[in-house]
Amino acid sequence: MDLTAELQDRVNAALAERRPLRIVGGGSKDFYGRLPQGEPLCLSGHRGIVEYVPEELVVTVRAGTPLAELEEALAAEGQMLGFEPPHFGPATVGGAVAAGLSGPRRPFAGAVRDFVLGVKLLTGRGEVLAFGGQVMKNVAGFDVSRLVAGSLGALGVILEVSLKVLPRPEVEWTLCQEADDPETALATMQALMGQSLPISALAYEAPLLYLRLSGTERAVAAAAGRIGGETVAPGEEFWQSLKEQTRPFFTHGEEDLWRLSVPPAVPLAGMPGQVLLDWGGAQRWVRTRADASEVFRLAAELQGHATLFRTAGARDEVFQPLPENLFRLHRALKQAFDPHGIFNPGRMYPEF
Secondary structure (H helix, E strand, O other): OOHHHHHHHHHHHHHHHOOOEEEEOOOOOOOOOOOOOOEEEEOOOOOOEEEEEHHHOEEEEEOOOEHHHHHHHHHHOOEEOOOOOOOOOOOEHHHHHHHOOOOOOHHHHOOHHHHEEEEEEEOOOOOEEEEEOOOOOOEOOEOHHHHHOOOOOOOOEEEEEEEEOEEOOOEEEEEEEEOOOHHHHHHHHHHHHOOOOOEEEEEEEOOEEEEEEEEOHHHHHHHHHHHOOEEEOOHHHHHHHHHOOOOHHHHOOOOEEEEEEOOOOOOOOOOOOEEEEEHHHOEEEEEEOOOHHHHHHHHHHOOOEEEEEEOOOOOOOOEOOOOHHHHHHHHHHHHHHOOOOOEOOOOOOOOO
């Protein structure tokens, strides 16, 4: 019996007993979201590249495939995952898609959902369904392939995923400049984003603002000459440590770590704690002891949302409370794909 059939049998058995299942890949994102619940349903054996056509910039891969293995195969062809997913440990492809987390290149290349072309999903009804493919396709008014990105397993078990990939840039060059404070850094970021520059990452960790340029050698050298600043060598080490959260900002201190997603030009005023800016100011990491209700309130005032990313305390209030209309939509989607609530119950919100 192949592993897909084995997984389907386990899901059907859990359905018969109304027994919850916790979807497990490499376990690298177990800290993310509310506490995982249920009997483990392991996908680590469901691995391997199903199809890879470098000329078409598309790869189809089983969900349990180690993320590092896929990235190595792409690098051998001079290609990469444009959304630069963080690993945080022995990550799998399915876990990277289900978590929906993107690295420093996200505002310039796209988010996880922008690269998902199709998925094969084992639903909470025990059915194996395919959505999308190697072209974008809508199903019943929703692009289900994109809905799966960031769903934390609430809609079903990702069995396979087809991803758009990108050519690796010819040259990448990292520069840094001093910035007196986050407000100054944010203003500089906005000025840089308003110019025609081959920027692929833009972040601020006090007291330095970091900028990555990507493209042809000529274009990158010309842009670097216009911007000025010190060259960071090797620059990729900085972006890797930012993506994997091994920078001092993330590793020092006992405060809760919050992730705020906001419009990049929104001011910083009102948010207590230390701040690191990524994505040109659209992603703001905050270390603070403030209550969850206060952080959620401030995030809403900044026209965005907050997520409790890492904490030594309770993981009850993790994601920004949903407006009633969005809550009903989430609940309807959960009911459609997992009507008995057996997959990752309570991982996102207590209700689903």
